[in-house]
Amino acid sequence: MQNNIYPFAAIVGQERMKLGLILTVINPAISGMLIRGEKGTAKSTAVRALADILPQVEVVRDCPFHLAPVERGAVCRDCARPQCRETDTAARKIAVVELPVGATEDRVVGTLDLEKALREGVKHFEPGLLAAAHRGILYVDEVNLLDDHVVDVLLDSAAMGVNTVEREGISFSHPARFSLVGTMNPEEGELRPQLLDRFGLCVTVEGSRDAAERVEIMERRAAFEADPAAFLSRWAEPSRQLAAAITAAIARYPAVTVAREWLFDIAACCIEVGVDGHRGDIIMLKTAKTLAAYHGRAEVSREDIEEAAQFALPHRVRRQPLQDIAREVRGPRPTAA
Amino acid sequence: MIAPASSAGPRPFFPFSAIIGQERMKLALLLVAIDPGIGGALIRGEKGTAKSTAARALAGLLAAVDAEARLVTLPLNATEEMVAGGLDFSATLRTGERAFQPGVLARAHGGVLYIDEVNLLDDHLVDLILDAAEFGVNIVEREGLSVQHDCRFALIGTMNPEEGALRPQLLDRFGLCVEVASERDPEVRVTLIERREAYERDPGAFARACAEEDAAVAARIARARAACRGLRLSTTLRGYIGELTMSRHVAGHRADLVIARAAIAHAAWQGRAAATVDDVLAVAEMALLHRQREALPPPPPPPRDDNAEEPSARPPDQSPPRDPPPAPMPDQDGAGTAPPPPPGDEAGDSLHAIGETFRVKRIAPVEDRLRRRGSGRRGRTRTSEKQGRYVRSQSCAECRDLALDATLRAAAPHQCRRRADSRVAVVIHREDWREKVREKRIGSFILFVVDASGSMGARGRMVAAKGAVMSLLLDAYQKRDTVAMITFRRREAALALPPTASIDMAGTLLRALPVGGRTPLAAGLAKAYETLSPALRRDPTVRPLVILVSDGKANVGLDGGNGVEDACRLAERLGQDARVRWVVVDTEEPQGVRLRLAHRIALALGADYFHVEDLRATDLVQVAKGQG
Known part of the structure; x- marks a missing residue:
């Protein structure tokens, strides 16, 4: 059924965007990525293609809130499906939940369960997109066009990883920790500063300026459209390898170490x-560690830190009013030997 | 049944005692925990400075001190009946009697009401909360219910000023206010990164490791609470507080009361037997920061009462460093250097930097009750689409946007009677129907018409004008307006920036705008009309705001006619369209002979007239008037 999604591994060029998305998938604590760029630069294609290479997580089986087994507790007591408490756990691919720009607030935060209310006369909470995105990826295409009040909701829950609902007769809260992935075309307006800060990473994409690469893009696209099944089977092995690399990086991440002196480099870089x-410092470290894990290393290297700065800082550099978002950020200067 | 909002999952919040630095913010929160009567605290500051983390960490401390005093979070999208309380649908259904479901205000009674991003809270909720906070009672008259209950709570709010200002009435309601910024010391920053990593690796273990320290803080709060009751301020200190607030031009008496209570709480926290000048000085800035007007004289010397019971431990000249006054909304660095002038420009043109930016007075478009499309935050409007925030419900004959919760509540009291002859749980009749009333803030269409003639280049006028336009642009950004810009110089006017939501593009353009040549003001006005007409045709509900920035010294007419006369004649015609609101910003030199030509144009347009120097929202009082 998902067979008609263009494979992630087959996307030509846009290496930074692809790497950023991979890092986001490996480490949800990075809290997502903003992709800025003009139309037709494979932004949305890349995000949708992620489904192909996503790892699995352990969840309470059939849980409408996608709780991890250790999260069972207060939410379950108030949940409309008490049978979940008894059932065991299941492995589940992490979800990419798309938040359409026109989504109503009720759909995003959740609402009163209509059927329960009418049939049984009881109030129950019907989970919304934020619950669906818990421990997964919440994807907003054209995030700069999102309605203000929906942005407020995102800020509220992204701040603490909890969705608090006080509406329609319902008082309820549930965990909602998600990676926020957004795409935008800066020509149509900028993001609000609070929302911008919620994206862990930021990359700017441009159309390829390499003629050979452009030809390659057209050819692959044509091949995919002519015979999706054949195209997918041709890319099955690279996709499988990428997914395996991600799974391995997830396993390696907790053991990645970093020399304390490099934390000072990170702090100095952010101050400079x-x-x-302080979110910049924190995200930069996480990104560096994730890069090390992805490259199969047990310790963060100087290159990891420099590369992390490119991902974690462009949208955090304090700007003069109305100045453009930085495209390049200088990495930390080498510390004196 | 749904229980009141409970802690979500076993993931504990970041512990209070593990927060590094930000001593003033922590002190403000502790003082509020010791004496909620201080009236709460507002934490202002840039993003990512542990504002929300600290506020939520306080919840853990409060629970340890007093199980009743909890911290209740108010989400921005709460509906009215959930804040004030309303009819309990399930209970009413069971018993047939109207049952009251207490709201957020009831749960916050005796504790803390916490609002993240408080500057984004909708006005209708702000009003509800202000009413309750003012009288300490929440009165509910809705859905056939008539209930009132005590409702005293401390308000804690966090906000990032980049997202917009807070209503003055709400601002004054916060007892204390602190500004937070990021730590500059690398050692502190590194420790901060390390703790955060440790917390995220295993939140439970991290919280356990901090439990002892948190418990110690909680115990100290409990001791201070008990000690508070026995503490009084000396008459000398009361006099000093009075002098302090007067010297800061603070309106009203709330600041005096807050300082007095906070000083006592501070003394109790320090374990002192009596409050001292140090206690007053430690808390005064927090009470004055958001209440003082612009001028900042030094504080009066502390009382030199030799036989006072509490000699000052510290000579007056060593009083703690003063906080800077609240920073104006936009970054002051706006006065950047201009890029070099574009090559090939004709002689006589000059390029001016953007002058200092400032917070502008509130300028609103023509208000109305039309249903609108659009999104933004300059004005509020009822919306006809199923978009916008659901704020309340109303009964309806034709229902397109059913408010199920309200409909059920309306039907609930009648169910015992109706159910007899039905097999469904809830029988809904037409008279129960309620529809959602939604509100969204709408942005405006703002058209800047900027004079770029040579006369604007004299004596830094263009620098000031650019600063003013930039300030207006920043304001427009915060309100999600669409902007367009027309510039006029030499013989013609040009639409330099077609309507766009990208304020950044307008800023770039402004920076590169050269000055030189004659002043075809009439052409500028004609171009404005040309730009407005299609916008008005496309969306008849749009209410544009046109801001004309000029010294009015028109010297090029439409067809070789007289500059000023042509401009005035055109202005009169344009001023007749009631849908458009005009604002004229006069850039004429205030010293020397003034021709006041821009004022003439403003009269003809029926425009609001400001001199460029009067555009500034100088202090809180003026902002309040502007909002009146």
């Missing part, structure tokens, strides 16, 4: 480029 707050 002028980053608001």
